[in-house]
Amino acid sequence: MKKNLILSVVLWQIWIATGLAQPGWVLHGVVMDRESRQPLPGAVVAVDALGLGVFAGPEGQFSLTVNGADSVLLSLEMLGYRKKLIPLKLADKPSGPLELGRIGLEPVPLKAEEVNVVGRREELKDALRSVTVLEDEALFRNQGQTLGDLLRDLPGVSILQTGPSIAKPVIRGVHSDRILIVNAGVHMEGQQWGDEHAPAIDPFAQARVEVLRGAAGVEYGAGAIGGVVKVSPPEPENDPILRGAVVLNGFSNNRQASGSLRLSRGIMHFPGLAWQVQGSFRKAGDAFAPDYAINNTGFRENNASGGFSFQRGNAKTVLFASYFDTELGIFSGSHIGNVTDLERAIERGQPATIEPFSYDIDPPRQRVRHLLLSLKSDYRFSSLGNLHMQYGWQQNRRQEFDSHRGFSSNPPTDAAFDLELTTYSMDLALEHNPVGSVYGKIGISGSRQGNARQTSGYLIPNFRAYSGAGFWIENWSRGNLTLNAGLRYDYRWVNAFVEEGSAFTENNSDYNALSGATGFNYQVGRGWVLAGNLATAWRPPSINELYSDGVHHGSARYEIGNAKLNNERSNSVDMTIRHLDEKHSLEISLFHSRYDGFIFLFPEAEPILTIRGAFPAFSYRQADAVIQGLDGHFDWHVWPAYLFEVQTSLVFGDNLDTDEPLVWMPSNRLKLAHQFSFRQGGQVVHDLHAGFSTRIVFEQTRVPENADYAPPPPGYTLWDVEFGARVEVGRVPLELHLNINNVFNTAYRDYLSRFRYYADDPGRNVILRMQVPIGGGVSGDLHQ
Structure with a gap:
């Protein structure tokens, strides 16, 4: 019956598109x-x-x-x-x-400014691979949400969610240490190994977001097994007029208010020099499932960033600094007092105690602060090419607070664990001038890390780590064919201070390996392109996978590390076909990744009872595995004002050692969307657009037997609608956008939600966004 209903929804929407063609x-x-x-x-x-x-x-x-x-x-x-x-x-x-x-x-x-064309060529070539770029209007329509929420509807991308306020991207079935996130040219380092450790990135400081699906270890290094997310903040505008924007958002579900102010200007007395500042805030209370409040899921966030850019002759330098500060509540119903209560909570299916809505954030909670400094310089040598230099400094402090009261009636004020991670990095790359039909890039990089515990609470040890790498990538292009190949060597040394009883043991380990890739793009006919990529990538085991031993309060589970883990290697192949004609755009990508030594968390049969309560137990294991699937999208410009879109993602993971499915693979999903846009308008209202979409997520039936505390939840279907326009108020163009997510307030639970054992996911959410330009419009914003 349910399958027939889903099929009817799909056929009905295709009929709408066909009828309006x-x-x-x-x-x-x-x-x-x-x-x-x-x-x-x-x-x-x-x-x-x-x-x-x-x-x-x-x-x-x-x-x-x-x-x-x-x-x-x-x-x-x-x-x-x-x-x-x-x-x-x-x-x-x-x-x-x-x-x-x-x-x-x-x-x-040939002048320095002409090299931008090379970048444009590379963007278009990348678009022939499995790459999605979000900028301008696409970003504004989702502004103020987490990076995971921003990317969740892209082909091949889903999200790993820990309550309503914490989400991180999952690309082709993998996440965390298998996905690299690059912000302002710097690889983000912020205890990203945790499932509930979302990227510490200001959701308003994004001018462009690029998602590369598939292994990219040659250029980006160890860890880029599943893909790369590149976030580019807006650069200062070298304009003598003060420009900027004010953005205000309101969310109905958790009564969230958020906003941002950005200002930028060139300095007239110093040609080529410009500055920029930005600040943003977000404040939300408890989220609401369709039938109850999900208590203690509010958050508070305050961010600031700024920088300078200087360009003269063949040189350009950009300095960017940011501060991210957030406090996140963890659903109170996820921390259970004993094993019996844990089993009853899962059986009950909803919180035992439901309190009224509140903005209060009580333990269990998180506090995360992230400082980032990026200094990027580019110099054009006419006889050699473009030299890129990137320096990065980051400091991430993560505090997690337990709800356990011990012998006091008051919640604890000290963090259960408090980690401070400091990272220095340097990258140097030369993009050489074309030699005949050959062009490419060669580079080196290095980093230093130090992690220090600020409290006696133990989850991972103090450690120091040093890394170094070198890579070389070349491309050959002639006519309709482009070939590329690359090789990279990475080395990493880790010095960990492991707690054993009341003593500490110093463990030294080093990891090194090669990454390689080769691929092609071929235009097989008018409007048709075939692309393929063969890659081998690797990553060393992360510190938590090696040495965890304790309750991870953010995810409400007890994690057990394995010091005997080896390198994880991925050998992958993916093929992409793309078609573009007068009305249609089609891209379908097939991928197959074979993992030697795939590291994963496996649910133990019995929970662990600690002084803080009973928690599900998970241990790190390693096995050979295969992850394969398909992602794709189809756009049909039925007529100039109407666009019909179809997106799908299918992922299948298998443990080859046990001949069973892998745990925590995302459910297969399908999205159908209809967009209507009317660029012409009256004197007051312009650029009207509206749309609705259907998101169909199927039940995850491929799970190992007796490997979880509850069966996977059923599939679900959600409907969303949106409206937008540009409204002239006086001489000021206001951008307005209204979203209604989960229009019918459907109760559902996603398989990748870490709190699906205890509560439904959030219900209907009405979101209103407004952008007000400063200085007669913002260069790079909408409709410029």
Whole structure:
């Protein structure tokens, strides 16, 4: 019955899209040298506002599909030529093919600013792989939410959730130490090994978010087994006018208020020098499941960032500093007093005690503060290439507070454990000039870490770690074919001080290995591209996997480490096919990863009873495993104002040693979305858009027998709607956006929710967002 209902929903939405189908425009033309009249193969032809772009073919020819806009600004770029912009009014022209004829680009001497075209070429090449980029309007529509919530609906991405306030991305079935998160060019280091240790990134300080799915160990290093998330904060704007934006958000479910202020300006007396400051806050109380409040799930967050940029001649330097400070409540019903009560709580299925809504944050709770400094310099050597230098400094302090009162009636004021992790890093890379059809990058990197416990509470030991690496990547491109290959060597030395009774033992260990990758992109026909990648990547066991021994209060479980763990290695292959024509965009990626020594947490048969209560017990194990699946999306511009989207993610994990499924694999999911946009408007209201979507998550049936305290929850279907517009108030353009998530207030539990044993996930949430530009509009914000 349920399967028939899901099938009916899918067929109904496809019928809607089919019934509204109308064609768009296909731009045809030829790019050539204005003086020699020779074609320019490889020129970039793009409509930046719509995120569309193609390369000119061997004879300079191009074909670019445009839907959803009555007018566009077409850009044409080529290294060594002046960029050309062509405004096109499409509303006055009949839909279908539109011939633009021959378009000449003016040759210019090679200058430092021209190297941006190389970056554009790389972006478009990356888009042919399993990469998704979010910026501008896509970010604004989700601004003020965690990084995990921002990415949760992308193909191949789900989230690992610990209560309503903590979420981290899961890419193709893996997360934490198998995913690298890069913020302002610096690899984030903040006790990311914990399931409930979400990335410490200001949700308002994101100008661009890029998600690379699949192994990327050659360029990004040990740990990039499952993928990379790159967050780029906005850079200072070298403009004599003070510019910025005010963003205000309101959330109904947890009564959250959040906001941000950003200001930026160039310094007139110092040409090329600009500054920027930003501050943001978030405050929320208890989240609500459809039938009750989820007590002690509020949070408070205060963030600040700022920096300078300086550009002169061939050099550019950007300094960025940020401070992140959050306090998070942990659902009070997840900490149980004894084994019997734990079993009863799981059987009961909802909290035994439900208190009224509150903004109070009581133990169990977390406090996380993260300081980050990034100094990035780029210099263009005309005879050599681009030299990139990146220095990073981070300090992460994590405190977790227990609800256990001991012999006092008051909750404890001291943290159960208090960790301070300090990391220094340095990266140096040279992107050399093309040699014939070959272009590439070579680089080295190093880091130093120190972790210190600030209390007697023990979960992981104090340690020091040193890392070093070198890599080399080359690309060869000719005609419709691009080949690439790379190799990297990493070394890591760890000095840990392990507690054994009342004494400490000093354990030294070192890890080293090679990573490698090779791949291709091939344009097999008009609008069709085939891409493939073969990679081997690795990671050393993290400190918690080796030496954990205690209650991890954030996830409400007892974790047991294994000092005998070895390196984990992934050998993966993925194939991607993409199609783009006048109305459709399609991308399907198949992936297969074989893991030698896959490290995972396995639920023990019996909980562990401690002085603080009874907790589910989990131990770290290692086995050979396979994770494979499919992710993809299909966009259909049914007519200029209507877009129909389909996204799907399928992941299957198997433990090869036991011939059983892996635990904690994300459920298969499907998303159907309808977007309506009307760019033309009246004198007051502009750029109206609306949409609705259906998220279908199937029950996870592939789980090992007797390996969990409760069976996986049933699948669920959620409906979301959204509305937005730009409203002119006086001469100020306000961006307004309204989301209603889980419209029907459906009760559900996600398999990857760590609190699914005790409570439902949050219910309906109405979200209102408003952005007010400062200085006559913000460069880089919406509709600029």
